[in-house]
Amino acid sequence: MNSTLKHWREAATLILTAGTQHGNIIPKIQHLPRPQKPAFDYEVLLLKRSASSGFMPNAFVFPGGLVDTSDFSNDWVKVFERFKHRPNFGLGLVKQHPSTRPPIFATDRAEFGSLIPGEVAFRICAIRETFEESGVLLVVPEDSNIEDNQNFLEMDGHDEGALDKWRLEVQKNPFQFIQMCKEMRCVPNIWALHEWANWLTPTFSRGSKSRRYDTAFFICSLQKKPHATDDQKEVVSFQWWTPPDALEECRSQKIWIPPPQFYELSRLCRQSSIHELHRFCLDRALEGCERWMPVFIHAEDGIVNVLPGDDLYPEEPDWTGEKKRILSTIEKIKDLVREDHRLHRVLQQDGVPAIYVNTKPKYKHIHPLTMATCHGGEPRSQL
Structure with missing residues (x-):
């Protein structure tokens, strides 16, 4: 240990x-x-x-x-x-x-x-x-x-x-x-x-x-x-x-x-x-993986869990919590999702999560699908 x-x-x-x-x-x-x-x-x-x-x-x-x-x-x-x-x-x-x-x-x-x-x-x-x-x-x-x-x-x-x-x-x-x-x-x-x-x-x-x-x-x-x-x-x-x-x-x-x-x-x-x-x-058994630490951003009407690769992810995240950072924004959830942004985040609004991702996965891994895609139809953009 x-x-x-x-x-x-x-x-x-x-x-x-x-x-x-x-x-x-x-x-x-x-x-x-x-x-x-x-x-x-x-x-x-x-x-x-x-x-x-x-x-x-x-x-x-x-x-x-x-x-x-x-x-x-x-x-x-x-x-x-x-x-x-x-x-x-x-x-x-x-x-x-x-x-x-x-x-x-x-x-x-x-x-x-x-x-x-x-x-x-x-x-x-x-x-x-x-x-x-x-x-x-x-x-x-x-x-x-x-x-x-x-x-x-x-x-x-x-x-x-x-x-x-x-x-x-x-x-x-x-x-x-x-x-x-x-x-x-x-x-x-x-x-x-x-x-x-x-x-x-x-x-x-x-x-x-x-x-x-x-x-x-x-x-x-x-x-x-x-x-x-x-x-x-x-x-x-x-x-x-x-x-x-x-x-x-x-x-x-x-x-x-x-x-x-x-x-x-x-x-x-x-x-x-x-x-x-x-x-x-x-x-992909021997390809490896990343360590992901979500960073919370408090929006006006929900919470955003930002992951590495996202435009909003800090260059120097607070790994230990000693800096006591609290990230917040006055924007609403829907305003934080734009097609011209690199997105890798989990949004939580009214207790319901939704994943948005358009970055390329590393180490030959796969990205998640939304619920709509999981339940049928052709794969579509996460945006």
Whole structure:
């Protein structure tokens, strides 16, 4: 772990996508009418946080949480014995130039006494937290091949009673996750998790003591939905939704999805096929990503979350919050959206978010689509 951090803590989260049975059925009747919206053949797991949570209460989020010292424990070297001599335990080396690599990935963990690369430890964290919060265990036998693990992960049958006991043990003490893998002769399937994004919690208004996290986002694709259960602690319920359906629930204000999750679900709207999404993730697995810290601008009738690349994004953002900057404008939301501007922002008006972006994505990534495009029709300008 990075013990030098002062203003935020490191975390990892997992965008867990899984195919739906009806999406894999080929209709026997030909010449069917063209559907009004793309038929998504996969869903995404979202967990509802407890109302008593100190961070994002009642929000629907991806599984994940804070990194623990156990995730960087050198005891993992024994678990990954067959892979320890490969770059990043077989994950490979990211092509992104080190000078532009997000600190959460670029930090040399050996400086803190860990033999576990950050690329590995944050995946372990995401897998462990997913197990703790949802009961979904992403592991493979210790003698499996990396090449097989990178493909669709089929969940093998486990003794549910034994897993329930281990889940409770891991929730009490994350170091038990290492012991569980040793006794079950399995390894966390880090190779099925692909780097997706990096979000840093923004600074807020003067005097705010809101928690801040530097979070690595990974994505994993399964052929079918695994069995999931809430823990009635941090997580009070869970739901599998297609990306457009989750966004529609949010836009209709039936649920709340925080801006980073809203943005990433909107990206997934570009891919309606689980196979296409999986292939895209494999193709860009070693490209890298940017660290994004939204900057809030308070408009007359709403809030603008400005992201890197936008004309309104500061040249020197207040990363730490020590400057206590509060950006504001007397303009209205609609006046802040002009076609001659570089746009990369999430607007929130009356509690309803909307994404505007016309910049070019980096590292072979994809930009999000609006709800209108997600639900059918030809892709159109975000303006």
